[in-house]
Amino acid sequence: MAWPIPPLMQSGITASPNGSQVSARQQELLRATRAVLLAIASDVRQGLLETVGIESRLVESDRFAMEIELPPQTDKAMADAAMIAQAIDQENVEAWCENGKVRVAIGPWYTTKDVDQVVLCVTKVVHVLLGLHAPPPKQNFWQRLLSSVAEVASIQQQASKSDKPK
Numbered sequence: 001m002a003w004p005i006p007p008l009m010q011s012g013i014t015a016s017p018n019g020s021q022v023s024a025r026q027q028e029l030l031r032a033t034r035a036v037l038l039a040i041a042s043d044v045r046q047g048l049l050e051t052v053g054i055e056s057r058l059v060e061s062d063r064f065a066m067e068i069e070l071p072p073q074t075d076k077a078m079a080d081a082a083m084i085a086q087a088i089d090q091e092n093v094e095a096w097c098e099n100g101k102v103r104v105a106i107g108p109w110y111t112t113k114d115v116d117q118v119v120l121c122v123t124k125v126v127h128v129l130l131g132l133h134a135p136p137p138k139q140n141f142w143q144r145l146l147s148s149v150a151e152v153a154s155i156q157q158q159a160s161k162s163d164k165p166k
Contacts, residue, residue: 036108037064040115044106047119052132058106065103068122071132084125091121 041058044066048056055069070081085102088095094105104118126132 033108037106040106040108040110041066043112043115044104044118047115048122051119051123052126054126054132056104059103061098064106064108066106066118068102068104068126070102070126071130084129087125087129088121091125093118093121 037058041056045056048054048068054071056066057069059065059067068084070084081100081102082097085095085097088102088104096103104122106118110118
């Protein structure tokens, strides 16, 4: 379930009486909570990039969520985003459509299992509805060269086997 942004995070900490530790402790709690949410958002973002190659980002409106960047060819109409959000929501991960964008809930108490569930559900829906797959791994020049040399060697080896008399 999406974690609502507490009023203290929205408006800032108010003054407290002399000697009170409440304000200082609340500030520590809010910093720690924000750090946890950023870590969760980072893991979700990385998971979605690795599995289906889509971007996402943490948004804070009235609740914390990951906003999913659908590829331009799929974002033709708000109906697409609404349909995708509804499909994710039916996979037991809270999702909704806001301003034509898919948003998926996150909260500070998410475990790594919850993060994996978010990534899995979004990946499943995006894969099935949009046909997106993980992007091929990027290779630098040397990796492409070594891969080509290995492929040529394999072809030569297969050719030499087929040339031998039986």
